[in-house]
Amino acid sequence: MGAPYRIGVLPGDGIGPEVVPVAVEVASVAARAAGLAVEWVELPAGLAAYEQFGETLPPQTVETLRGCQGWVLGPVEHHRYDPRRPGMRNPSGFLRKHFDLYANVRPARTFPGVPTRYLHVDLVVVRENTEGFYPDRNVLEGDAELRVTQDVVVSLRVVTRQACVRIAEYAFALAAQRAAQRGRPGQVTAVHKANVLRRGDGLFLECCREVAARFPEVAFDDVHVDAASYFLVRDPARYDVMVTTNLFGDILSDQAAGLVGSLGLAPSLNAGDRYAMAQAVHGSAPDIAGRGVANPTAELLSVAMLFEWLGRRHGDAAATDAAGLVEDAVRATLARGVHTPDLGGTHTTAQFSRALQEALRAATMG
Numbered sequence: 001m002g003a004p005y006r007i008g009v010l011p012g013d014g015i016g017p018e019v020v021p022v023a024v025e026v027a028s029v030a031a032r033a034a035g036l037a038v039e040w041v042e043l044p045a046g047l048a049a050y051e052q053f054g055e056t057l058p059p060q061t062v063e064t065l066r067g068c069q070g071w072v073l074g075p076v077e078h079h080r081y082d083p084r085r086p087g088m089r090n091p092s093g094f095l096r097k098h099f100d101l102y103a104n105v106r107p108a109r110t111f112p113g114v115p116t117r118y119l120h121v122d123l124v125v126v127r128e129n130t131e132g133f134y135p136d137r138n139v140l141e142g143d144a145e146l147r148v149t150q151d152v153v154v155s156l157r158v159v160t161r162q163a164c165v166r167i168a169e170y171a172f173a174l175a176a177q178r179a180a181q182r183g184r185p186g187q188v189t190a191v192h193k194a195n196v197l198r199r200g201d202g203l204f205l206e207c208c209r210e211v212a213a214r215f216p217e218v219a220f221d222d223v224h225v226d227a228a229s230y231f232l233v234r235d236p237a238r239y240d241v242m243v244t245t246n247l248f249g250d251i252l253s254d255q256a257a258g259l260v261g262s263l264g265l266a267p268s269l270n271a272g273d274r275y276a277m278a279q280a281v282h283g284s285a286p287d288i289a290g291r292g293v294a295n296p297t298a299e300l301l302s303v304a305m306l307f308e309w310l311g312r313r314h315g316d317a318a319a320t321d322a323a324g325l326v327e328d329a330v331r332a333t334l335a336r337g338v339h340t341p342d343l344g345g346t347h348t349t350a351q352f353s354r355a356l357q358e359a360l361r362a363a364t365m366g
Helices: 016-034 049-054 059-066 091-098 161-182 200-212 227-234 244-261 297-314 315-336 347-365
Strands: 005-010 039-041 070-073 103-109 121-127 145-149 152-155 187-194 219-224 241-244 269-271 274-280
Touching: 005 016, 005 059, 005 145, 005 200, 016 039, 016 070, 016 297, 016 315, 016 347, 039 152, 059 091, 070 297, 103 161, 103 244, 121 152, 121 161, 121 244, 145 315, 161 187, 161 200, 187 227, 227 244, 241 244, 244 274, 269 297, 297 315, 315 347
Parallel strands: 005 039, 005 070, 070 274, 121 241, 187 219, 187 241
Antiparallel strands: 103 121, 103 269, 145 152, 269 274
């Protein structure tokens, strides 16, 4: 093993302190088996940090993250964060913008043993992550929702050529990578509403077409977001990599998660050029927090995506192998019928964790 990767651990809110430790524990087993050295650095963040330090993201947390290669963020209770209160910034949005994690990569895949209407879903939503209709990400200070009168609110959206080009480049590079792994051509579909939002989405579509010309080996098409929603339900196999703006990507990726059985199976990676953050798609689920029944799969698969990103960025086969071991263990565990309640099962979070570790040991000893 070489020098360890430093990976920050921010448990988050709600079920975060339940699923994040499981993800770290199982990922650690896979890392050791693959010969990958990892130093996990737990840091205060979220509502618990606010109670202790008066800030949801203490300065020492942000500074420590600068010295990490990546980090794991648990779910946050977005509705409880009030940006008007000092020290109560939303960790998720702040970290994405502050560290320029411009690509939010959200795969949706069917798993053996998980009941679903669809048998062969394997797509990725690549979502622009730093601007759009998100008020904490498109102005320098404050937010971009303006209350003009008591009865009128104006929400501003920012779309820039730089952000559109680089998210399109990320999507096409990912499609080319997936094509090489699967031995069949890749495809990128740009999802937009340029027929109505002619300037903002028009610029996004223009940039996607420009980037497509540089990737002739990857097929390209575009579709309006309403039609994309229809076809995603009607025939999800038609999609490979979907690239879109921030808000549309948020909605479509949740819809895609529904196709494969549960938000509990939906991982994501927030990636930039220097850092990446593993973060499950699902929320903090306060209604089941503390009951020990939360599904840790999405958070664990998000960590696997972080390992895979580290492997690509550093040319590190051990990181890539660790990611593969995690994914194989998840598939084997679900195929055995070890399911948490969100999947119709009765297994607890702890039982699911033990089953994952047994699958890892069986795979590595075999």
